[in-house]
Amino acid sequence: MADEMVRRAQTFVNTAYAGKLGIDRVPETGVTGWTTMFALTRALQYELGITALSDTFGPTTLNTLQTKYPRLNSGTVPSENFCRIIQSGLYCKGYDGGEIDGKYNERVQASMTRLKQDMGVDFAFPGSDLTPKVFKGLLNMDAYITVNGGSDAIRAVQRWLNGEFVNRRDFNIIPCDGHHSRDVAKSMLYAVQFTIGMADGVANGVFGPGTQAGLRDHTLDVGSSGTWVQLFSGGMVLNQRPVSFVSTFTSGLSSAVSQFQSFAKLPVTGRGDFSTWASLLVSYGDQARKGEACDGVTRITPARATALKAEGIKYIGRYLTNASTTSLPEKAIQSGELQTIADNGLRCFPIYQTFGRGAEDFSYPLGRAAAQAAINAALDHGFKPGTRIFFAVDFDALDQDVTNSVLPHFKGIQDAIADDGGRFAIGVYGPRNVCTRVSEAGHATASFVSDMSSGFSGNFGYPLPENWAYDQIVTRTVGSGAGAIEIDNNIASGRDTGQGSFNAPRPSKPDGRLADDVIESMQIDVGKFMQSLGYPLDGGTRSYQHWKCFQSAVVDHDALITQLSNRYNMRKALIQTSCYWEMRHIEPLDEAAWATVIAAYATTGEYIRDTSTGIGKQRAVTLVGAWNHCLMAGYTDGRRILDVNNDDDKYSIWKEAYDSEEFALTSVAMIHNWDIDGKPGGDDSSPALRRPSLDYTDTEIYEVLRRYQGPRVEPALSEAKKRLGLYYVMEKYNSISRNM
Incomplete structure (x- = not known):
């Protein structure tokens, strides 16, 4: 809905900075959006004397602001237009910015106080002064109140993180909208590193060896209290577990941890141990775990089957087809391979992937096509009716990609499978958000989660899907000599067990007349x-x-x-x-x-x-x-x-x-x-x-x-x-x- 004061903010930018910001005029729609925020950011940079203007409120902007104006208020705002940028940002955020008249008056001060309270930084930055990091948070599209059905519990974690760590150099104010996200997940890693004792410049938001070592030294149990428990319970809240954000490790929290551990196939201890910390903080979790499943692009020979069994593998994911004639020559199931798998007491779950490297490869008709190709290939290889085929979404699908492309694609798969008589079940192979949304839409009955791709937008900040069957966590080589094979190691939940016996493969023979x-x-x-x-x-x-x-x-x-x-x-x-x-x-x-x-x-x-x-x-x-x-x-x-x-x-x-x-x-x-x-x-x-x-x-x-x-x-x-x-x-x- 259009807002007259947002429209006035857009008019101000266009009028005051015409031809100065290196961008086209901002549409004066009265609707807040990134275009307006980018323009306000450039206007701020212009007022700061930065010559290389950018849409990004980056280190140069932040450091220049910190050097020149560490606290902005009615006595330190350098010009009326500088103040109008602040007032415009407030309106774009949904706060009262006064009359956009260049005056840092009582209305602006009250809104600034409220903004910092909403951010959770009112104790770190008391009063109504505008500090550089709050300014950075003002000129983006993050929300600091719950929106779109956001969780109050998650918002409490977000506000706590901001208030507790905002004065650390590399910690930026995160949204407080009640939704987990990439930025929130990375802020949790920073918070863990700061709590371990890492210095500014050492902490980097990456789940590396130092972070892992620090977590191994901080196992939590009933009676533990303090910041570590807040971080752990916050991780549970962000992963949508039914707990409260607390500072004391209670028996109730321990019970919820046991349930989470059972769900994620972790050792059930009820404690905040390393494996549980890892599963809460990064999608792949503790990569030292050994799973009962694997997938790979290499033929399973008798020697490799023996090596896999010795590793504890029961279920093997193999590809129905290979789109290439030169790359990964053994990616698709090879002649006689399924019989080798069966002879060695192993089971196989089929994966279908041809293109699928971008949103343009997903649509309703292409989903129908993919289903038909998978059916043909599954029958050629000898998979029996009832087998679940996992259809791959192998790219960093943003949420709008899922809505506009991936969901229609899986509806096409579902319709084609139904038209074929429902001989095969449908699984989805992809990032967490993809798996969850496809399954919740009713288009798949189990998920093969590509958690190893921890940087995917659909993994960062999303919980493990409720119907997960396989959780892909690490690539490793097992066996030696003729039995050596590189696999992606997967944790198995038991929701899918593949097939252990197969029909005879359909021979590749010339075509005859249509029946x-x-x-x-x-x-x-x-x-x-x-x-x-x-x-x-x-x-x-x-x-x-x-x-x-x-x-x-x-x-x-x-x-x-x-x-x-x-x-x-x-x-x-x-x-x-x-x-x-x-x-x-x-x-x-x-x-x-x-x-x-x-x-x-x-x-x-x-x-x-x-x-x-x-x-x-x-x-x-x-x-x-x-x-x-x-x-x-x-x-x-x-x-x-x-x-x-x-x-x-x-x-x-x-x-x-x-x-x-x-x-x-x-x-x-x-x-x-x-x-x-x-x-x-x-x-x-x-x-x-x-x-x-x-x-x-x-x-x-x-x-x-x-x-x-x-x-x-x-x-x-x-x-x-x-x-x-x-x-x-x-x-x-x-x-x-x-x-x-």
Whole structure:
């Protein structure tokens, strides 16, 4: 909601500092935001005589302020505009700043006193003077009262931390909003280090050897009291345990500690011991712990299985697929590996990850695609129904990324798994906040927590998810000689135990004809996926409805597509996907352009426009290039080499693709072959891939689909991810057919 005094503050900055701050005018909306706070920070720097203005209230600003004006009040504020910056900051924080008239009057003084009380620093900085660290806290977006359902207990911890440690050099005032956060978690580490006795400049907010050694010397038990108990109980409060923030270690606190230890699979002692301190302060906790689970990117051989069992490992996480053909060659489950795991009395939980390195890789349709790919791979490897697949979110997802991208993605996974009959359960693999929010939304039933990535925003300041199954804490090498293997060591909660026996793997064999009893389900699934991308079944503004495209690109020419697949050792789904996708994109304008080309050639003998045509939307230059390449490479025969500069040659092959669905479909295979070989003489400089193979990786499939669309620029890059999702749906039913 707009505030008139905030608007006046914005007007003041624009008027008083026009052209002086190195930024555009602040929007005069009356709504507080970082843009306004940055402008006020720059204005302060300008008044302090700092020449390199910045949005950041950093050490230079703080030290200059400390040197020139360690206490600001009615007698020391150097100018009216300087005071107006203070008054504007107060209004942006929700406090009374007077009339923004440059006077540090009673109203400003009262608000400053209240602000410091809200921050918890009123005893450290008594009175109504404005001190440098409070000024820094004034010009940011932190709140000092509970907001958005914040916890009073957490706010009490925040205020105590501020009041207790604000006079230490590297401790800045933290929010008192009742929410745990990265800044609060780091302030706790500073507080622990200060309490251990580390000097300014030595304390750094990092959970290093000195901090760990200090904590080992401060085990707490019933009857302990003082600052250490306040820090420990504060850590419990911040981790959302049902305790009060206290200075005495009571029997009630001990009971709550035992419950937390049991939940986190720590030794249950009821004491504030090192392992418990570590779990409260950093996501990975005590990395000396040995877990019963692990995950890794290396094949489990008999020797490695023996080494893992000797280490106490029971559950092994392995990847269903590997997107790369060169990096981490054993990342995906290898042939015979699951049987080795079973033979050695171990169990395996599957992980699915292909791209997933940024928010752009997560959406509802991409979630549907990921689920389908994971189902296909799980069945190929022999995982039985009921297995839980952990879908990875392997990036530092901010809360808005979770809301806007990750949650819709997992809804897509959930819907696709349901459409498949619910054969597999869904797990989420990622930072704490991701796991918690996905699970609370009902999209996953267990969490594999990437706590080893302690710097992730989604781990710093978030509690361990209630439904955690595996807690990834450290990378280590176990075993020796042939049994040596590097693993990520995971604590296991018992909520998931993987699988200990497996079906026979589905062999990688050539495609055959589609089974009659899968076609209806295949058409429904393809339609659902396209609807998730915004393509209605009735075609919308496009020329063809879903059923027609599916009939032409999949059903009517199944024998031909099967023949092409077998001849070129490429999956039928590659041909089906490219043709169906292109046909769904035919518009009335395309058909009008085709008619114009045909009429012009009939009249003048000229090929006037190289527009894409036919069910594969193929241009003449592409058809000539692909067919010429395949003829010269010996992939096909029975045709002559065409001249790409000759109108008659271009028109003849273009018209053939227009007239014949069979030729257009055959040309899809030719274009794929050309693209795979690096498209020599074409418009794409991408390197050659290995020749078509039934074991193409996700990345190779993506590249083939992307190259069909166009060079390695947008929109081909992002559109190819959508095509890849369609490929997974097509491949599901081809796989069923060839394994019946």
